[in-house]
Amino acid sequence: MAEVRxxxxxxxxxxxxxxxxxxxEIPDKEFVVLVGPSGCGKxxxxxxxxxxxxxxxxxxxxxxxxxxxxxxxxxxxAMVFQSYALYPHMSVHDNMAFGLSLRKTxxxxxxxxxxxxxxxxxxxxxxxxxxxxxxxxxRQRVALGRAIVREPAAFLLDExxxxxxxxxxxxxxxxxxxxHQRLGTTFIxxxxxxxxxxTMATVIAVMNKGVLQQVGKPQDLYEKPGNVFVAxxxxxxxxxxxxxxxxxxxxxxxxxxxxxxxxxPEERAGILHEYLDKKIIFGIRPEDIYSPRYITPGIVASPxxxxxxxxxxxxxxxxxxMVSGDKQFLARVDARTAARPGQEIELVLNMAKMxxxxxxxxxxxxS
Amino acid sequence: MAAVPEASGIRPIxxxxxxxxxxxxxxxxxxxxxxxxxxxxxxxxxxxLVSSFRPSTEVSTTGWWTAFQTPFKFTLDNYSxxxxxxxxxxxxxxxxxxxxxxxxxxxxxxxxxxxxxxxMKFPGRNILFIFLVALIVVPIQATLIPVLRLFADTxxxxxxxxxxxxxxxxxxxxxxFLLTSFFxxxxxxxxxxxxxxxxSNMRVFFRLILPLSVPAIASLAIFQFLWVWNDLxxxxxxxxxxxxxxxxxxxxxxxxxxGTQWQLLTAAAFISMILPLIVFFALQRYxxxxxxxxxxxx
Ligand SMILES: Nc1ncnc2c1ncn2[C@@H]1O[C@H](COP(=O)(O)OP(=O)(O)O)[C@@H](O)[C@H]1O
Ligand SMILES: [Mg+2]
Numbered sequence: 001m002a003e004v005r006x007x008x009x010x011x012x013x014x015x016x017x018x019x020x021x022x023x024x025e026i027p028d029k030e031f032v033v034l035v036g037p038s039g040c041g042k043x044x045x046x047x048x049x050x051x052x053x054x055x056x057x058x059x060x061x062x063x064x065x066x067x068x069x070x071x072x073x074x075x076x077x078a079m080v081f082q083s084y085a086l087y088p089h090m091s092v093h094d095n096m097a098f099g100l101s102l103r104k105t106x107x108x109x110x111x112x113x114x115x116x117x118x119x120x121x122x123x124x125x126x127x128x129x130x131x132x133x134x135x136x137x138x139r140q141r142v143a144l145g146r147a148i149v150r151e152p153a154a155f156l157l158d159e160x161x162x163x164x165x166x167x168x169x170x171x172x173x174x175x176x177x178x179x180h181q182r183l184g185t186t187f188i189x190x191x192x193x194x195x196x197x198x199t200m201a202t203v204i205a206v207m208n209k210g211v212l213q214q215v216g217k218p219q220d221l222y223e224k225p226g227n228v229f230v231a232x233x234x235x236x237x238x239x240x241x242x243x244x245x246x247x248x249x250x251x252x253x254x255x256x257x258x259x260x261x262x263x264x265p266e267e268r269a270g271i272l273h274e275y276l277d278k279k280i281i282f283g284i285r286p287e288d289i290y291s292p293r294y295i296t297p298g299i300v301a302s303p304x305x306x307x308x309x310x311x312x313x314x315x316x317x318x319x320x321x322m323v324s325g326d327k328q329f330l331a332r333v334d335a336r337t338a339a340r341p342g343q344e345i346e347l348v349l350n351m352a353k354m355x356x357x358x359x360x361x362x363x364x365x366x367s
Numbered sequence: 368m369a370a371v372p373e374a375s376g377i378r379p380i381x382x383x384x385x386x387x388x389x390x391x392x393x394x395x396x397x398x399x400x401x402x403x404x405x406x407x408x409x410x411x412x413x414x415x416l417v418s419s420f421r422p423s424t425e426v427s428t429t430g431w432w433t434a435f436q437t438p439f440k441f442t443l444d445n446y447s448x449x450x451x452x453x454x455x456x457x458x459x460x461x462x463x464x465x466x467x468x469x470x471x472x473x474x475x476x477x478x479x480x481x482x483x484x485x486x487m488k489f490p491g492r493n494i495l496f497i498f499l500v501a502l503i504v505v506p507i508q509a510t511l512i513p514v515l516r517l518f519a520d521t522x523x524x525x526x527x528x529x530x531x532x533x534x535x536x537x538x539x540x541x542x543x544f545l546l547t548s549f550f551x552x553x554x555x556x557x558x559x560x561x562x563x564x565x566x567s568n569m570r571v572f573f574r575l576i577l578p579l580s581v582p583a584i585a586s587l588a589i590f591q592f593l594w595v596w597n598d599l600x601x602x603x604x605x606x607x608x609x610x611x612x613x614x615x616x617x618x619x620x621x622x623x624x625x626g627t628q629w630q631l632l633t634a635a636a637f638i639s640m641i642l643p644l645i646v647f648f649a650l651q652r653y654x655x656x657x658x659x660x661x662x663x664x665x
Pocket of ligand 1: 045
């Protein structure tokens, strides 16, 4: 049981800045998902925390203890590697017992914990097998089991689902959430998959290019992304962005995208008054675009016209790849919508869900 | 109705036999080539073995293949005389005394060194490694005189520790090279996992690196053992005491003093072959794994 804190941590590999001025406070017992595109430094953050890498600058705390100079084995954390890293010459049982026996845990206690972990993970029948006799899913469980028996202060998991097939991944996602509730321990989970982040995390930390972008509850990140990167990364399919110019008319402020104009609702206009005649970035999620005939009640509808490029029927909904001027965007509309490629149709944007960002800093203009 | 399960029982068996036949014939050329090679290698060895059991009069007059005609004339005399009178028994023991430490010490040192070179960070690591590996190309002959003088100064000439040291030194560069490369192929995350599990470097070495490297170490052990066991030059130069002579030296003496007594030579040669054969067959499973290591993903 421990909270974890990074203070201004930097890590470089030669010329590559893997982690840059990274500060993050992880409260005890949270399920934190560190998410970001491949190569953004997520693994490096885990390795810094586990002590497998040393920071160039900054401090790392585990439960109030400064651990910069504490060797990995004394940090009281367990890590599940992306490759699982099971000891190939040891049985499943010995894989799980190895860490405990190194720490001089009494035999009966080792057996108790291994049995308990095997029961939780449903691998009791596999204890005598060698890793090569296991399927990918089973190996993944053994890797988890090896972490569980240690009863560590924090679990570090590096893309543990990336080697599983799609179906098993969905199932394991749910099981990991359950496991977290059951163990009541801090989980720090790394993934490049924002779906995993949204479904499992109690707190998401988004990273890009070694820099922490935003930290918050999944719903908050979805509704109030702090910058263009987070807005585009969280949510699937991704948010549409348009370069627009803020303009003023007699009935208020509107955004001019060249090929279409949309009014800004009064309650969202606030800060935009300072951006009159300036370029900003306007963002709208595909699910906030509607077909005029199938509008959800209560939205702030503003119509635009655009040409259908490609259509994808997903069963319960319709993905329309649209073209407006030289700009492409995606709309996720009701499956009953009538739209053929090449046709010009009317769509409705829910401006209550609009996002606007400074075009220089890419930071949100909404409070 | 009863015929259905029977028919479905026969079909798979037929298919299996068919598949086996097909495999047999597709591999036939390979097997023929292997058998021919094996015969080519085996014939002289069998000749040696047969000759060693024939009386001296027979050996010098007829070929070994005539031994299988009646009346059979086989004898153990060659062995008894070569062992008792010509010191082969003592030499066999000497060879063991030289070869076992001469194999174990360099492999032990090289595996520690390999671990360090493959997995530890220390200043000058790469330079030192390149320097050590470059020593592979230094010919033994070039080292004989300087090392002999060094041994003379330190009173190691004619001692077993001296020759152990020599074989260790000659074996180390290649052994370090091989083990460093092999250890380096072990997944990094495996070691890191062990460190996180609480293992020290020693534990990682003995519980992880060594067990996972058995094929490489066994191959190396076979190479090194055969090299030391069959070595004549190093023994000749550094071990100038007749009572400590290994078999290679003794056989060499046999050749010069009993130039015509082939039957003694064959028995001596065969004795010297026995142990390498045993070692090879005992370790061959690992040996094959070792030379094909990495070819098949585990
Ligand atoms: N040991 C290393 N040596 C050199 N560069 C590294 C090393 N580890 C990571 N990097 C670099 O640091 C950056 C971040 O890597 P990583 O943390 O593995 O990213 P992620 O896990 O988010 O995909 C990458 O550009 C990667 O190439
Ligand atoms: Mg990674």
